[in-house]
Each structure stands twice: as C-alpha cells, then as structure tokens.
Amino acid sequence: MSTTGRGLHGRVLETLGPAITAGEYPPGSVLRTDELAQRFDVSRSVMREAVRVLESMHLVESRRRVGVTVRPEAEWNVYDPQVIRWRLAGADRPRQLRSLTVLRSAVEPVAAGLAAKYATAEQCAELTRCALGMVAHSRGHQLEGYLVHDIAFHRVVLNASGNEMFARLGDVVAEVLAGRTHHEIMFEDPDPAAVTLHVQVAEAVRTGDAARAEHLTREITVGALQELDILAP
C-alpha cells in the first residue's frame, strides 16, 4: 500500500515525515543535515535527498548557514498524498478526516453531476455493479466487503467526471472511507438510507440526470458530515 521505503532516503522519510507533520518539531525549529545524517546513520548525500523531498512538500526550508527550518503548517502541501498519509497517521487524525470530509462534500456532488453528463457506458455499468455490491454487503456485519464497493463507487464517480483534479481525489476519498470503517469504530451495519442513495446516484448517472445525481450525492456527503458531528461534536 503505502510507499514502502524505496531506498535509504525513503526509510528516513518514513520516520522524519510523520515526525514533522505531527508537530514534533514546531515551526521555526532548525535541523542540521549532518546531525540528522548521524542520527539516522546514513550518509549526507542520502540525507540531503530526503531533505529535498521534504522541501518539495514545503514542510521545511533549507537555507545556507542556518540549516533546515520547519515551515508553519499553513504552508505545507496538504494535497500531497504522502503528507495526507503522514497526517492521518498522526495524533490529530480526527481533524484531518473532518477537513477532508468537508472537501469531499464540496467536490463529490459536482463530480457526480459531471459524471451524469460524461460517464461512458462502461463506467455506468461499473457504477451499478458497485452499488449492487454495497447492497449485497449492507447487512450482517460485512463491513469490509461494503467498504471495498463503497470506495470503488466513489472512485468511479470521480473518474467519470472527466476532470483530472477530481479524479486524483480518489485516493483521498478512499482514505477517508477506510478511516471511518477502521478507526471510528463502526459496530453496526451502514445506514440503509445511505445505501439507497448510492443506488439512486448510479441510476441518475446512468440516465444522465445531472441535477439529480448532484443532489443525491450532496445528501450522501451531508450524511457523512453529520456522522462526524455525532462522533466528535
């Protein structure tokens, strides 16, 4: 799944990235490349490559004579999948899930509307398959099976929108949905109303009813937001 430490510099990033995004080094903190290299027991060149990556994510800034300074959270590339993963693994995972869910609530309805206009027959069929899969796993504690189809469903919608910016949010949505199932403890079967909504969205997309697809998807995302409000008011 997650990038399994490709190379030594990747190994370093696996612990340094989460540490920074977790706020372990407050903004303005200064790190020195040589010291880090020693700490992680790697050569300076490897450490420099790791720093370059962190720099490209705007997590740190490297300046001569001063060192590698941690940037304030507001400047981080929070859309970087790696950064998202690191943050979701950290302490304020709940806040992350919330802000990502809000993003979903903005993007997915519009994406569904576009999908109704541009989805191919293939994508419509796949969408229906996903919806049916959700129905099939909606009762009797088959949460994992339900999750798989739920993720696939939203991914297809985002892809079918024909907008690449939307399509690239598929992983984010997958992460949010998985987080809901795995961490926020879901004992019970999914809300039947939500399942129905997904079936109806698939139908609306198939029949090309953009307004309806958008509206129904908005209901789904509103539900997701309310769920968060209940869990963490």
Next chain:
Amino acid sequence: MSTTGRGLHGRVLETLGPAITAGEYPPGSVLRTDELAQRFDVSRSVMREAVRVLESMHLVESRRRVGVTVRPEAEWNVYDPQVIRWRLAGADRPRQLRSLTVLRSAVEPVAAGLAAKYATAEQCAELTRCALGMVAHSRGHQLEGYLVHDIAFHRVVLNASGNEMFARLGDVVAEVLAGRTHHEIMFEDPDPAAVTLHVQVAEAVRTGDAARAEHLTREITVGALQELDILAP
C-alpha cells in the same frame, strides 16, 4: 513569485519539470541520471536530488538497472503548486485553466457558505474592502487593479472558511484569475453583474447568510465557466 531556482538542482528542475509536464518525454520514456547530469552540466549528486523531487511529485519513477522512467499523466500530483505552475506554463494551458475552474466551481461556493458561518469580524471587513476595491476598478480599463482585489477577495473567502484544504487553494485561484486577465485577452471591463455578485457575497458573509453566500458564489463560478465556453467552445 515562482521559486527562483534555489540551488543548482532547482535550476535543473526549472527546465526538466516543464519539459516532462509538457509531454516532451512521453510516459514510459527512460532517462538516465548520468546522461542528464552531463546534459545539464551538474554533478550526479545534484542530478539525483532533482530526480528525487520529480519522484516525490510522481512525475517519474526511479528503478535500479532500468533508469528514471516518466510516469503517465494520470499519476502526477496535479495539486502540487509547482506542477500546476509548470503545466500552466505549457502548451495545454487552456485545458489546465478549465479543469482548475471546474475545481473552483465545486469548492468556492461551499467555502463561501462556511465563511458566512465562521468568518471573523476582521475577515468580513477585509472582504468588504476587497469588494469595494473591485467596484472602484471595474470601469475604465483598470484591469490590473481589479485583478488584485479579485484575487484578494477569493483568498479571504477561502481562508475564512476555516478549512485548511480550501485555504490552500488560494494560490490556485489566484493563478486562474491572473491567467484569465493576462492570457485570455480581456479588452473590456469586467462584467458588471459579476462585480455586483461579489459585493453581495461580501454582504451575505457579513450577515451570516450561508445559503445566500453559497448560492451567489455558485453564480460567480458558473459565470467563470461560461466565460471559458465562449472562449474555447
């Protein structure tokens, strides 16, 4: 403005990045680090740092024994500000502007709705100032002055939403608005209706009317989309 080639590796990225995003090297193309180092007249270590950055953007993948292969466009981190800048500078700038404008049309209305709920008095005041600035520069070919206030307006809305994911799109919106003014040739003064809408949004946010703020902003973004359809149907 744009990251002015910090270090040698940055200098390399300034030409290699745009080249890749422009599709100059089709997906699957293989580059060799040594060869690139020679071509750019830098040491291997510098070139490796550049490759690491490209790799973190998912533009390329580096594998032993094979080289640095260019990834398909669908895997690029298209939310990376640097990637966005490179692509906007390239040949299919129009398509970029379109997909970013669609993103705006999804995000900004929701952001405005949230802003109406969470904006501070300070932010409300700033928003009104921006709207008035737009009015003041809306006639008599003061496009630059208008643009400045337009950008500031949308930035404040995104920040006031209280959602960091929205807030980080401020630069993207700025880029889109600037692109519209500078590249899509705007001879005439901005649409008076659009100016009015901005003033009304500021008012809705100030009075805490979320539904109205969202609706009005949706009208603004719909207008922006129609503008694109007229220019490139």
Next chain:
DNA sequence: TGTGATGAATAAGTCTGACTTTTTGAACCG
C-alpha cells in the same frame, strides 16, 4: 521445445572526503 538456473552487464544507490559559497553575527573601528 519449453523451462528454469546461471551469470554477466548495467544503471541506480551509497559512501567518503575535500572543497566552495553564502550568510550571519560579532568584533572592531570610526
């Protein structure tokens, strides 16, 4: 003929050590 093991070639990965450049802060002088 097909299949699996062997091995050599290749390009990335890593390490080391020396050198350069920029920047900062302090000493110093007016």
Next chain:
DNA sequence: CGGTTCAAAAAGTCAGACTTATTCATCACA
C-alpha cells in the same frame, strides 16, 4: 552608536570509488 570587516558555520557542490539490485541472454536440463 552605527557602519564595516572578518571569521565561523552550515548548506551546497563535486569527483570517484564502491555496492546492490535487476534485467536479459545464455545455457543446461527435463
């Protein structure tokens, strides 16, 4: 007290040697 000079510090750059994983082709064997 303000401006200039200077030296230290840390990143930046480079060159070269070595390591390691991967691929591809060859060859033996079933």
